[in-house]
Amino acid sequence: MSFLTVDLEKCNKDGICALKCPLGLIQIAEDVPFPVQDAEDFCLKCGHCVCACPTEALSLDFLTPGQCLPVDSSLNLTQEHVEYFLRSRRSIRTFEDKDVDKDKIEKAIRIASFAPTGSNRQAVKWLVIYDRNKVQKIASMTIDWTMHRMKTEPAFADDPVAKLLINDWKNGKDDICRHAPHLIFCYDDEAIGSASANCHTALSYLELALPSFNIGSCWGGWVTYAANAWPALIEELDIPKGQQIFGALMVGYPKFKYYRIPPRNEPEIIFRD
Numbered sequence: 001m002s003f004l005t006v007d008l009e010k011c012n013k014d015g016i017c018a019l020k021c022p023l024g025l026i027q028i029a030e031d032v033p034f035p036v037q038d039a040e041d042f043c044l045k046c047g048h049c050v051c052a053c054p055t056e057a058l059s060l061d062f063l064t065p066g067q068c069l070p071v072d073s074s075l076n077l078t079q080e081h082v083e084y085f086l087r088s089r090r091s092i093r094t095f096e097d098k099d100v101d102k103d104k105i106e107k108a109i110r111i112a113s114f115a116p117t118g119s120n121r122q123a124v125k126w127l128v129i130y131d132r133n134k135v136q137k138i139a140s141m142t143i144d145w146t147m148h149r150m151k152t153e154p155a156f157a158d159d160p161v162a163k164l165l166i167n168d169w170k171n172g173k174d175d176i177c178r179h180a181p182h183l184i185f186c187y188d189d190e191a192i193g194s195a196s197a198n199c200h201t202a203l204s205y206l207e208l209a210l211p212s213f214n215i216g217s218c219w220g221g222w223v224t225y226a227a228n229a230w231p232a233l234i235e236e237l238d239i240p241k242g243q244q245i246f247g248a249l250m251v252g253y254p255k256f257k258y259y260r261i262p263p264r265n266e267p268e269i270i271f272r273d
């Protein structure tokens, strides 16, 4: 099978496929699309050419129109829904004492996998710490790292946040993973320039997808720093060589609900005409 196939009976010669290709890998000759030389070596596999063809005329060797989900505009959200949904998202830091089914976590991660990635790499990976005892072990190791830093880094010795975290931990309060039942790390190839953005975007998608399963989450900034710095924790997490953790979400069923949406700063916007 050739890399790009056009059904000439279906093709309406509108040239949309060529206009849509982000790398200009499709050209038009006598109104018919054809791939440039070695197009398959450069193709991002984004599927735009297949999905933007109104007549299902174009297929790639790895993708036919029938393999793509049809667009259903009846499911589009209104601007009002989108604004309310995004404004009402909250960081959840108090969780029910109840595990989330693994298949729900998996479904939410599958949705998050539709986040954009640089050059459509789609190489973001996930480490789900499912066992709550292991989440607590990771929180404890993060506290060890914090105490080590206070002892060894003069500038950090009096850090008020570190002091608070350690004091609370000693009193049985986990400010690192917030006693969440599960912790989800996102990682990608450390050598790829877009890896950090890819992971952060995927985690944001996950954070936004989870409430539709009645699951809440909160970013774990402190635990992410420790996951990249504290040898014992790096060993515990054991992610493949050459990969780097860029972020984490603590996850579980929210214990409380919110009755109001707090205001946020006005954005600083510069328009240049």
Ligand SMILES: Cc1cc2nc3c(=O)[nH]c(=O)nc-3n(C[C@H](O)[C@H](O)[C@H](O)COP(=O)(O)O)c2cc1C
Pocket: 089, 090, 091, 092, 093, 175, 176, 218, 219, 220, 221, 222, 223
């Ligand atoms: C990159 C990042 C790291 C964060 N790290 C933590 C954290 O370690 N612990 C925590 O309780 N909240 C953490 N948060 C949550 C923020 O504190 C929270 O988003 C902010 O207070 C606003 O609240 P909201 O998310 O409910 O709007 C983090 C958020 C981001 C985006």
